[in-house]
Amino acid sequence: MTGPTALPMAGEPAPELVDIPALKAEVRELARERGAVILAHNYQVPEIQDVADYVGDSLGLSQTAARVEQDVIAFCGVHFMAETASILCPQKTVLLPDPDAGCSLADSITPPELDAWQAEHPGAITVMYVNTTAAIKALTDYCCTSSNAVQVVEHIRREHGEDVEILFGPDMFLGAYVQKTTGHANMHVWSGECHVHAGIRPDDISAVRAEHPGADFLIHPECGCVTSVMEYVASGDVDAAGVHMLSTGGMLQYAQEAQRTGSKVEVIVATETGMLYPMQQAAPGVTFIPANRAASCRYMKMITLPKLRDVLRDMTGEVRVAADLAERARLPIERMVAING
Numbered sequence: 001m002t003g004p005t006a007l008p009m010a011g012e013p014a015p016e017l018v019d020i021p022a023l024k025a026e027v028r029e030l031a032r033e034r035g036a037v038i039l040a041h042n043y044q045v046p047e048i049q050d051v052a053d054y055v056g057d058s059l060g061l062s063q064t065a066a067r068v069e070q071d072v073i074a075f076c077g078v079h080f081m082a083e084t085a086s087i088l089c090p091q092k093t094v095l096l097p098d099p100d101a102g103c104s105l106a107d108s109i110t111p112p113e114l115d116a117w118q119a120e121h122p123g124a125i126t127v128m129y130v131n132t133t134a135a136i137k138a139l140t141d142y143c144c145t146s147s148n149a150v151q152v153v154e155h156i157r158r159e160h161g162e163d164v165e166i167l168f169g170p171d172m173f174l175g176a177y178v179q180k181t182t183g184h185a186n187m188h189v190w191s192g193e194c195h196v197h198a199g200i201r202p203d204d205i206s207a208v209r210a211e212h213p214g215a216d217f218l219i220h221p222e223c224g225c226v227t228s229v230m231e232y233v234a235s236g237d238v239d240a241a242g243v244h245m246l247s248t249g250g251m252l253q254y255a256q257e258a259q260r261t262g263s264k265v266e267v268i269v270a271t272e273t274g275m276l277y278p279m280q281q282a283a284p285g286v287t288f289i290p291a292n293r294a295a296s297c298r299y300m301k302m303i304t305l306p307k308l309r310d311v312l313r314d315m316t317g318e319v320r321v322a323a324d325l326a327e328r329a330r331l332p333i334e335r336m337v338a339i340n341g
């Protein structure tokens with residue numbers, strides 16, 4: 001892009017004309033001056049991904065936040081992700097460009113609700129998806145992300161016995177997937193959901209399958225279509241070889257591999273549509289088709305270049321988890337990171 005371009009900005013009445021290349025350069029210069037690293041989730045808008053030092057999935061972002069040397073982390077993602085970075089790096093300054101960038105899934109369980117659930121199941125091991133608040137993590141035994149939920153539950157079965165009672169939350173579709181994959185019977189799943197992924201329904205899959213026969217399927221395990229796709233596979237209706245349940249990081253690796261081997265022409269992607277940008281960049285020779293074009297996370301899209309520029313310039317938007325809460329919330333995250341090595 002060369003000249004001034006209209007940049008849509010969530011939450012602002014009228015799009016303002018901004019010079020994207022100039023803003024990108026300004027952001028990079030401010031990051032250098034502040035000694036800041038810019039981390040971005042795969043669902044961020046393209047221009048944010050372009051200025052980031054690291055783009056990745058929830059697990060990769062946690063791991064990167066824990067190991068970077070910089071004292072300032074500008075976190076382009078949603079609030080629970082910035083909290084996780086602050087929990088892992090209490091000595092660092094974590095900046096979130098918009099404090100309203102929340103998450104409907106993280107909102108689907110509160111500490112009193114989790115307390116009450118645990119009281120009904122004394123002795124059970126609590127596994128919570130990383131898409132939760134620090135207060136929930138503080139009540140949790142193990143965190144997991146979409147890329148390691150199966151591994152975390154398998155680890156718990158090895159450590160605590162095959163009959164161990166597990167409370168899994170808050171995402172019910174991920175929970176159903178983990179339960180089916182591990183075969184762990186003594187598991188209770190919270191009935192929370194991400195409004196974006198829950199909206200990718202079995203009908204979307206049927207329609208897109210009919211339009212693109214032979215295409216591979218990449219499915220984020222938070223999707224509302226997960227159970228039905230597992231049923232299609234079990235009944236032999238869909239070839240298991242072409243179906244991949246993946247985190248966003250796993251989808252990117254798939255794209256890199258598809259480009260390297262040249263073996264794929266069309267691939268259907270069931271997740272938030274921001275994911276198509278890094279995948280298409282990694283594999284220009286493959287056509288990625290969204291399972292549902294309306295699957296856009298308004299929280300992720302709240303992060304814009306002007307807001308990122310402002311927090312770096314003014315050192316505002318800090319997310320800091322109180323020390324005592326952070327200490328309790330760190331343990332389940334560190335257990336998760338240790339399982340992944």
Ligand code: 13P
Binds near residue numbers: 042248249
């Ligand atoms: P992952 O990047 O871990 O796959 O998570 C997806 C998501 O919905 C994050 O909000």
Ligand code: SF4
Binds near residue numbers: 104272297
């Ligand atoms: Fe939360 Fe869903 Fe948005 Fe991810 S896509 S941040 S889970 S609301």
